[in-house]
Amino acid sequence: MRIIRHAIGAVAAVLVLLAMVSCSRQPAYPAPAVSDKDVLIDIAGLKPETPQFFTYRHLGKNINFFVIKIDEKVISFLDACASCYPHKQGYRCEDGAVTCRFCNMRFSIYKLEKGLGGCYPIKIEGRMENGKYLIPLKIIEAESGKF
DSSP states (O other): HHHHHHHHHHHHHHHHHHHHHHHHEEEEEEEEEEESSSSEGGGGGGGGGGOOEEEEEEETTEEEEEEEETTTTTEEEEETTTGGGOOOEEEEEETTTTEEEOOEEEEGGGTTOOOOSSTTTEEOOOETTTTTEEEEEHHHHHHHGGO
8 A cells, every 4th residue: 555655646746747847848839931041931821919939940949939910010039038038938928918938027019029128028130021021040040049
């Protein structure tokens, strides 16, 4: 009976540990289309005012970012901030805002572009071209240390 209790306790401890680890990492998102030098996002596929998250894989790391279309303008951000990136949890989107999964700071999607401060998502530059939003791979790859 004592062995069974120890086994049940050990299994419970492992399950708790697995739950903690699985909740402490950023999720993986769909991979974006990629050319030789850019990530390619089809603008027609973007829902207005809704961040769309992607995961680009580089040198064994998942680099998460999101793209959002607001008033026909497209902007992009890392799924990380200057303050909380060491915790590698990123943001979640809810009710017209993104919220840091680590510190729970909430930011309106309408203020992201002008965002200053430690927990705002890090802006990454992109450009519009032929119905696509292009982000240079070198910009995304340069940020791999945050992931």
